[in-house]
Amino acid sequence: MDGQHQSMEFLLADIARGRRDALxxxxxxxxxxxxxxxxxxxxxxxxxxxxxxxxxxxxxxxxGQYDSARGPAAAWMMGIVRNAALDRARARGRELPTDDPGLGDAALEPRVLEEIAEQEDGRRLQECLDQLDAHPRGAILLAFVHGLSHPQIGERLKAPLGTVKSMIRRGLLRLRECMT
Incomplete structure (x- = not known):
């Protein structure tokens, strides 16, 4: 585990112990x-x-709920912000945007991935994503970058829900293997 991941874990442990300055x-x-x-x-x-x-x-x-055995601290925090954003989108009663230019929405994937790729871990993540087949990579990006639900991904990819879930699960396992 590199120093950045380890320091994030230590900071989360400090926060859990009540050290708010660690935030x-x-x-x-x-x-x-x-x-x-x-x-x-x-x-x-x-x-x-x-x-x-x-x-x-x-x-x-x-x-205090963070468990390093389940993944890096940064990934845990990204899951929290993703859920917070999805909660806000649902509360506003808005549909999640598409990347259909005909509807006025533009995909943010390249910009978001470029920002992530500026970090060392991000460059490695991009390399690992590039190694995935197009469908699993697309499903993972739709889920984690664009915030689409599994049923929405199924509609977008014209794939059954079970296939989408399997595709994402297998893709995430391959990413985990590649990242370690």
Missing amino acids: RPVYDAQASRMFGVAMAILRDREAAADAVHDAFLKIAGRA
Whole structure:
């Protein structure tokens, strides 16, 4: 495990023990990436900022629930912000945007991936994503970058729900293997 992952784990442990000053370095290290994830889902700067705020409140309250055996701290936090953004999208009663230019929506995948790829782990993630077949890679990006649900991905890819779930699961397993 590299130093950045390890330090994030230590900071989360400190937060769990009540050291609120440990939240600042976590925020400094993760907020811009979390904002990118929230923007990809919400397509609204104010709502994305609110989702990041909600996510950090949850991180502060749930830091003791982080389990390093289940993955890196950054991935755990990205899941929290993704869920916070999806909650906000649902609360607003808005459909999640598509990447259909005819509807005025533009895919944010390249920009979001470029921001993530600027980080060392991000470059490795991009290399691993590039090794996946097109369908699993697309399903993973639709789920984790664009925030689509499994049924929405199935509609987009014209694939049965079980196939979508299997595709994502197998793709994530391959990503995990590639990243280690």
